[in-house]
Amino acid sequence: MASLFQRRRSKATQTERVRERRHEGFLRYANFRWAKISGGLCLLIIVSYALIDVTPRPNGGSWYGYTLGTIGAGLILWLTALGYRKRKMTSDHWSLKAWTSAHVYLGLSLIVIGTWHTGFQLGWNVHTLAWVLMMLVILSGLYGVVVYSTLPAALSNNRDEMTQMQMLEAIRAFDRQLHAAAQPLTPQDTAPVLAALDEDPFAGGIMARLSGRYPDCATAAALRALGASRSSDAGAREKVVGLLSQKEVALARLRQHLRIRALLEIWLYVHVPLTFALIAALSAHIVSVFFYW
Amino acid sequence: MTEPVKVAIIGSGPAGLSAASRAGQLGLSHVLLEKTDHLSDTIFKYQKGKRVLATPERLDLRSDCRFAEGAREYILGNWDEDAVNNKVNVVKHAEVTAVTGQKGAFEIKTAKGDVYHAETIVLAIGTQGNPNRMRCEGADLPHIIYQVDDPEDFKDKHITVVGSGDAGIENALGVAEEALENTVTILNRSKDFARAKAKNVSDMMEAGENGLISIRTETQPKLVEPGWLTLETPTGDEKIPCDVIVARLGSVAPRGFVESMGIEFTGPDREAFPKLSPTFESTVPGIFVIGALAGYPLIKHCMNQGYDVVEFINGNKNLTPADEKDLAAIFANLPQKKSVSEWLDYLRERVRIFADVSPLQMREFMLDSKVAYYRKGDVVFEKGEPGSSLFAIADGHAEVEVGPGITVPIEQGSIFGEVGLISGRKRGATIRAGADSIFVEVSRTAALKLMAAVPGAKRVINRISLERQLLQIFKGGLTVEDLAPVVDAAEVERVPAGKVVLTEGEQGDDVYVIRSGSMVVEKDIGGKPIFLRYLPAGSFFGEMGVLSGQPRNATVKAAVGAELIKLTGESFRRMLAARPQVREATEAAVAERAQMNNFIESRKATYSSAVDLYSDTASFIMKEGLGEATDALLIDENLCVGCDNCEKACADSHEGLSRLDREAGKTFAHLHVPTSCRHCEHPHCMADCPPNVIHRGPDGEVFMEPGCIGCGNCMRNCPYGVIRMEAAPPPKPGLLRWLLTGFGPGPGEPSPKWTKKQLGDEKPKKIAVKCDMCKGIAGGPACVRACPTGAAIRVSPEEFLSIARLQEDAG
């Protein structure tokens, strides 16, 4: 074994480091290696479950059930370890992409492992609570995979080579111009413009962030107000209206950017806390099984 | 007619004035002839208030005139006093136009028609005589000036200074004075500022940082129009507003005048110097040449030489030059015992790159070099070692280990280690002393200076590099002798980014070798230029024409600013005829390339969109300057979820600072080139590192070793903005602690706020921070390892644009 590890380490030196010539996403990693492994595992479980006649009836307490349960619990702990792996920059050879790939496919296999482990006996108890939490984590994970594979291109298109800082800077630049351009306006027209200047581009709360709809947007309100207004010098007003609509476009880009980023992240706020809930329920499940069964 | 004098001194600069003062002190009969109505015209013409520097510091001043760092006015005032006190017999308005006669009886005519008689002549007319003129289109327009008398004359103007020697830099700094409100740009043809003094360079850089001067390297004027100037930059042409051009392009010795006296020069080049004996006597006995004209541009040298030359003329044989003790120390450890001047002559006679160096330049040059004795078999350097100095073989020979047990000798007089000069790559082979030998080791900066100042040395170095490059490209038993006619006829061509070198369909048979930069090969297929191939530095093209005699079958243009070596088809053909094996190897290469071209052409017919995407992607990558990259980070924005784990991993794998900005940078078809180091073939950052701490490591990574002084040159020289000047943040609490208790700033670069809170009032020094490709980290680059989705990869452009990619895409 020792020699095996040695080999791996020397292979991983920079000189011979594995170079990729093109991009390959985590789902396709190594030609769907983990999809195949996980699929094979599920198949094995389903087939063996049908073939093996466990007496008196299949459940978690049989030797077969224990086996699946152990695999499942181990897997859950390993899946949780992704959060650590992602952040711990050790210097040896590993790839987070490979980890994610395995995480996703092995995580999905838990549907089979966990469910078949129950022997399809579900009820209102701590055991089923663990199963439900697991399924919720998996569901949220599925959502994650879907957004990870569909949203990045939209994020890229929307930002059009701009960074988030630049988007903010663009809005600030319009604000500065608006400030100057609004000087000749009447107080009645100035008020909505000032409100638009005061608007925090990040404000709006989680729902607005996720939906991308900002019904109380002060810039849009100012645009409406000035469009309808007949006071102030027409030229000055027109200039402000022009700037406001430019700002609105810039705001729309930033909001779309924030929206996509939020959609890409929000699920982790379900996935991770539920993971901890799951681990708690799982512990309770295991303790109760061994002490009270 | 005047009384004959013992010595006539022509030119009253620091050199001539010091000589005349010595003559005055010694009571020699003399006359000091000066063209203008004041002493020392060159310094007189400096900008008002200019601080005159007294470098080199370690050199002692030996003169009857005073000189120390100070304002121009102060120094000129001192000299006027010194001239009087030393009883100098000066004649102003005396421009010498002809010198005839010989030692003992020279006749000197001036423009006014006066004639002076002298036994000996000291020629100290400097080099200011004729400034080099601009040569681009529009160079005769009146708003081009060659001198700035008073920066205050320029207010609220767009001023472009061309040339970044000391004069150019000082003019630029003068007119960039904030109160004048000028918009000042300074252009430098090359990447570094090897010709200028370090202090000037740092002052200029500071002004650049403060936004007072825009510093443009690798940029030259292309077209001058009233109010506008078109620039040729590494990334293409650019037009800037420009009301005044200050051209400070250096100067050449007023050679015609000097040669008319019968004085010979070291070589045919414009920048060569008069041949001189160690006592400054030229090839015409009785005429001595000192100062800038002799190749010594620093005032202190000029003054010391003025003193020395008169002592020599007066018969003093025991005088040793002021830098003698420093030089003696350099030669002290060699086995043979010779005097310093014998050693210098020895080196100049025996080493090709020193052949054109004047004895005086040689002195200065040796002060920046090392000489060592090696026993047979001693290792000079090992393969893979970092190092960029140049070695010259003064005695014995060197042996290059080209393979296990196979060595190739390098003969006495030649050089080795020249590869490091150009690309800063690690040593490519181990070199040992083949016999008991003496090698001179020249630091990279000194070697670059030598190449800039002595065209002969530059030619030799370039020639040897070219020979070695060709030997590497065209194998099959070629020898240096075979190559001689090819190399003799070779020309170096600089081409700006985007310039077409070969045009498809045109007749031609010249072959090109890419010395630096890179090229792209395109072919017109169905009315659209289709990218065929990327050619990195070190490859060649144009050979199909020689072999087949057919017109060019593809267009080749520069991906980035490049240097090409053009070999004539004629000489190339003859070489192939002499060496059938080389012909075969070349033909094989041609066949392979042709096959690839055919492949792409056939795909274009069936999978047009795939080929177009491939071609457009290639164009984008080249436009982003990746043509000079060896290893760059590319992000696929179809996969990137914006988690910035790459940046965090980068910071956590180093000392807490990220070297990449994922979000910044250009994108094409969802392929994103973030702001991160590309490890250029010819790293711009390496060009001008005073402590010389930027090197290339064994995997091609360009990295910084400890010792950065924080000057910021590398950051400014990097065209891609990937170097930051930053201080390392204090260490963070561990990851587990953060995960469990939320204590500390978490993974990635800590926020400036956190850092500030930790440090309190302490202000650590900012140093340059750049990507080192995770050198020394077994797993390889952290940015790639830490990407959860596979969006980030590191590639070299040739790998990324390989034909395999197209094959996959187009089925």
Ligand SMILES: Cc1cc2nc3c(=O)[nH]c(=O)nc-3n(C[C@H](O)[C@H](O)[C@H](O)COP(=O)(O)OP(=O)(O)OC[C@H]3O[C@@H](n4cnc5c(N)ncnc54)[C@H](O)[C@@H]3O)c2cc1C
């Ligand atoms: C802008 C600028 C800044 C510089 N800054 C520094 C610095 O800070 N420190 C430093 O050490 N060096 C500096 N140098 C370099 C230094 O000034 C010169 O190398 C030095 O002055 C050369 O001295 P010289 O005596 O050889 O010749 P010069 O100083 O050039 O003097 C030659 C004299 O000969 C006269 N002359 C020319 N032809 C004839 C003729 N046919 N007949 C009669 N007289 C003739 C000229 O009018 C002139 O007075 C600087 C140079 C420039 C241009």
Ligand code: HEM
């Ligand atoms: C019970 C099973 C699972 C557990 C315990 C689990 C746990 C975790 C944890 C702890 C993380 C780390 C989050 C972070 O630190 O940012 C994570 C990330 C993730 N999980 Fe799961 N997960 C499970 C199942 C799944 C499934 C089935 C999928 C997909 C179908 C999935 C997809 C993902 C993805 C895409 C990530 C994000 C990776 C990244 O951005 O770094 N997970 N999971």
